[in-house]
Every structure is written in C-alpha cells, then in structure tokens.
Amino acid sequence: MVLEKLGDSLQGALKKLIGAGRIDERTVNEVIKDIQRALLQADVNVKLVMDMSKKIKERAMKEDPSPGINPREHVVRIVYQELMEIIGKGADIQLKPQTIMMVGLQGSGKTTSTAKLARYFQRKGLKAGVIAADTFRPGAYHQLKTLCENLNVAFYGEEGNPDAVTITKNGLKAIEKYDIKIVDTAGRHALEAELIEEMERINAVAKPNQKFMVLDAGIGQLASQQAHAFNDSIGITGVIITKLDGTAKGGGALSAVSETKSPIAFIGVGETAEDLEKFESDRFISRLLGMGDLKSLMEKAEETLSEEDMDVEGMMRGRFTLKDMYKQLQAMNKIGPLKQIMSMLPMGLGGMKLSDEMFQATSDKMRNYKIIMDSMTEDEMKDPKIIGGSRIKRISRGSGCSPEDVRELLKYHKTMQMALKGFKGGKFNIQKMMKKKMRM
Numbered sequence: 001m002v003l004e005k006l007g008d009s010l011q012g013a014l015k016k017l018i019g020a021g022r023i024d025e026r027t028v029n030e031v032i033k034d035i036q037r038a039l040l041q042a043d044v045n046v047k048l049v050m051d052m053s054k055k056i057k058e059r060a061m062k063e064d065p066s067p068g069i070n071p072r073e074h075v076v077r078i079v080y081q082e083l084m085e086i087i088g089k090g091a092d093i094q095l096k097p098q099t100i101m102m103v104g105l106q107g108s109g110k111t112t113s114t115a116k117l118a119r120y121f122q123r124k125g126l127k128a129g130v131i132a133a134d135t136f137r138p139g140a141y142h143q144l145k146t147l148c149e150n151l152n153v154a155f156y157g158e159e160g161n162p163d164a165v166t167i168t169k170n171g172l173k174a175i176e177k178y179d180i181k182i183v184d185t186a187g188r189h190a191l192e193a194e195l196i197e198e199m200e201r202i203n204a205v206a207k208p209n210q211k212f213m214v215l216d217a218g219i220g221q222l223a224s225q226q227a228h229a230f231n232d233s234i235g236i237t238g239v240i241i242t243k244l245d246g247t248a249k250g251g252g253a254l255s256a257v258s259e260t261k262s263p264i265a266f267i268g269v270g271e272t273a274e275d276l277e278k279f280e281s282d283r284f285i286s287r288l289l290g291m292g293d294l295k296s297l298m299e300k301a302e303e304t305l306s307e308e309d310m311d312v313e314g315m316m317r318g319r320f321t322l323k324d325m326y327k328q329l330q331a332m333n334k335i336g337p338l339k340q341i342m343s344m345l346p347m348g349l350g351g352m353k354l355s356d357e358m359f360q361a362t363s364d365k366m367r368n369y370k371i372i373m374d375s376m377t378e379d380e381m382k383d384p385k386i387i388g389g390s391r392i393k394r395i396s397r398g399s400g401c402s403p404e405d406v407r408e409l410l411k412y413h414k415t416m417q418m419a420l421k422g423f424k425g426g427k428f429n430i431q432k433m434m435k436k437k438m439r440m
C-alpha cells in the first residue's frame with residue numbers, strides 16, 4: 001500500500017481507543033501524540049500537523065459522538081474529516097474526448113505517466129494517442145514510442161525535429177480522430193525561464209482541456225512551490241504525484257499540493273503502465289485509516305472481470321462452494337495481487353497483517369489449490385462434503401499433490417465459508433459498513 005508506514009502508524013494510534021468506554025483527555029492526548037508523530041514522519045508540514053491535531057483534540061473532546069458510534073469510531077471519523085480538509089478533493093476527471101498536456105521537471109515521471117494515462121483511458125473504452133513533444137532529452141522519442149507500442153496506444157513523434165511546438169501542431173492533426181490526446185513535454189533541472197516559455201508556447205497551440213503537472217513524491221513539501229510556479233504561468237488543472245510507492249515521505253507532497261489551488265488528479269504507484277490510480281481523497285484516506293475501500297475494489301473487479309467470471313458480491317453471500325472459491329481465486333489473479341486486494345478490505349479483514357513472504361506463500365498456495373480443484377468432479381466442486389478418503393486419494397493422484405494438500409484445501413474452503421458467513425451475519429456486515437462510511 002502507498003504510505004504503508006503512515007497507514008500503520010495512524011491505525012496503530014487509533015487502536016488505542018479500541019475498548020475505551022468513553023473519551024477521556026488522557027487517552028485522547030496519547031492518541032494525538034501518536035498521530036502527530038505519524039504525520040511528521042510522513043513529512044507533513046509541522047505547522048499543519050500542529051493545527052490539525054489541535055482541531056482533532058478539540059473536536060474529539062467537545063463533539064458528542066452520534067448514537068451507536070463508539071469512541072474509536074468517533075475519533076476515526078474526526079481524523080478522517082480533518083485529513084480530507086488537508087488533502088482536498090481530487091480533480092474532476094471526465095471520460096470524454098479531451099487533450100491533455102503534461103508538464104513538470106526533469107525525471108518527475110511525465111513520460112511514464114503519459115503512457116499510464118493513455119492506458120487508463122483506454123481501459124475505460126476511449127481511444128488514446130500520444131504526442132512526443134520532448135525534443136530536449138535525447139532518447140525521449142524512443143522511450144515514449146516503445147511504451148506506446150507495448151500498450152497498443154497511437155504514437156506521434158518526429159525524430160530529429162527540434163521544434164516541439166510544430167510537432168505538437170502536427171501531432172494533434174495526425175491523431176485528430178482519437179478521443180484522448182496526450183502531449184508529453186520536456187523537463188529541465190530546475191524551473192528555468194526557457195522551460196516555462198516553451199510550456200506557454202505549447203499550451204497556446206495545444207489548447208489542452210487538462211494541464212497536468214507531474215511531481216515526484218520524493219520532493220516532499222517543495223511540491224507546493226513547483227505547483228505554484230507552473231500554475232502561475234500556464235494554469236494547472238491537476239497534479240499527478242508519482243513514485244508514491246517509493247517513499248515513506250509522500251505525505252509532504254500530498255499535503256503541500258493541496259495548499260495550492262490545484263487538485264491532485266492521479267497518483268503513480270509503480271513503474272508499470274497499470275500503476276496509476278485516480279486520486280480520490282475519500283478513498284485514499286479511508287484506506288490509510290484502515291476503513292477499507294470496498295468501492296474501489298468493486299469497481300476494479302467490475303472493470304476487469306467479464307460476466308461469466310463472477311459477481312464480487314457473490315463472494316460475500318452465504319453459499320460458498322468450491323466452485324465459487326475456484327472462481328474467486330481466478331478472479332483474484334485478474335483483479336490484482338492479493339496484497340493489493342487485502343489493502344482495500346476493511347480493517348478486521350484486510351487489516352490482518354501479512355508479511356511479503358507470507359503473501360508469496362499464499363499466492364503459491366492458491367496456485368496449488370487451483371491445480372487440485374482441476375482434478376475434482378463437478379459434483380465434488382458443488383458439494384465438497386462428499387469428498388471422503390478414497391476421493392481424496394484419487395484427487396491427489398490426479399493433481400500430483402499429496403493427500404495432505406487436498407485436506408488442507410478442504411479446510412481452507414471451510415474456513416473461508418465460515419468467514420463469509422460471519423461477514424454476512426453482521427460482524428463484518430458490508431452494507432452496514434458502507435452506510436457508516438456514508439455518514440462521514
């Protein structure tokens with residue numbers, strides 16, 4: 001998870017309130033101190049942290065928790081709201097034809113994000129094309145061309161032509177028919193006059209609907225200064241913060257940007273084309289606080305899975321056969337790595353902490369389980385209760401696994417079945433949980 005350390009620390013702080021019958025000053029002080037430490041470690045501005053924690057304390061002590069809400073939920077809700085206040089709402093991204101211009105300093109991640117964005121819109125059913133208007137850095141043309149070829153995204157560039165403005169003009173004509181046109185531009189080491197001037201000229205020709213400024217999360221609080229500078233010259237409509245996967249200090253950039261008028265549009269969370277997330281602060285903060293992000297999970301599942309795959313809600317219904325489990329394992333492979341899925345589940349489910357090695361072991365196991373299930377009959381898959389000793393032997397022979405493996409799989413299925421029953425029964429009642437979130 002992005003900002004995993006911050007999430008862990010915040011969740012750790014809030015755990016102190018579990019079981020607290022009421023909110024007393026001493027406990028709140030303790031929790032606030034932990035929250036302050038967590039935010040400072042994530043590089044959030046000191047003054048911001050102090051102001052925010054003062055507010056959280058005041059509100060936690062003064063405001064009456066709504067009926068049916070325990071002290072922990074009361075404080076979580078206040079922390080959530082105050083974090084929303086700091087980070088701001090995400091940018092409005094519309095799924096319609098548009099031209100996007102990318103700007104930013106050298107190495108911030110413009111070219112990579114250009115490809116990721118093309119992929120993002122492509123997945124939403126829009127046709128995307130990109131224009132290589134970086135004539136400053138040798139190799140820029142080929143970098144983008146290769147990325148696009150791998151993604152089946154239309155590419156326009158003029159190798160050797162030093163005039164970025166002309167290329168942009170020609171490019172827009174060449175990919176006129178495409179829904180989404182993304183212009184990748186050059187960067188410089190620093191905010192030089194020359195860079196700003198070039199951006200202004202490209203801006204005048206491209207007349208982009210969106211102007212995304214790309215920022216490396218590693219620059220922390222300096223993010224605000226850069227966003228201001230670009231905003232003053234060409235007017236930024238959104239910010240993309242990249243490399244959030246690589247820094248524990250991403251809180252600096254995230255909170256600094258929102259001080260400017262530019263909303264965060266996307267975040268980059270890895271090097272592949274899929275590692276771009278549309279930024280929605282409510283979801284982001286929910287995940288950070290361990291409240292889960294079921295909405296994202298559902299959407300992701302809907303986007304990736306075809307109808308015959310499975311409905312994710314089925315996962316949460318009471319009846320759960322081996323067949324369902326098989327489909328579920330298959331679906332997990334499609335939705336994404338187990339670890340990512342777990343981080344979207346609410347605390348208590350996703351909140352169980354698994355180390356990276358355990359995840360590896362788990363996904364190896366899942367693969368094994370599928371092989372075993374491939375050796376089962378339709379009847380066995382529908383009604384695992386009929387699987388006795390002799391069937392276990394047959395299945396183990398057929399799959400090349402040991403009888404112990406088969407038994408373990410059956411046990412795993414039983415555990416899942418029980419867990420899902422609990423899920424439905426109320427302990428982890430999804431609907432209830434969603435409703436609670438809505439009230440925030």
Ligand SMILES: Nc1nc2c(ncn2[C@@H]2O[C@H](COP(=O)(O)OP(=O)(O)OP(=O)(O)O)[C@@H](O)[C@H]2O)c(=O)[nH]1
Nearest residue numbers: 106107108109110111112187242243268269270271
């Ligand atoms: N881990 C990680 N790496 C990223 C992310 N975004 C970009 N990178 C890496 O950052 C490096 C620079 O990215 P580019 O896209 O080439 O940056 P740029 O802004 O186009 O750079 P110039 O064209 O030189 O101005 C590359 O090695 C990318 O793989 C991200 O979200 N996570």
Ligand SMILES: [Mg+2]
Nearest residue numbers: 110111134140
């Ligand atoms: Mg580039």
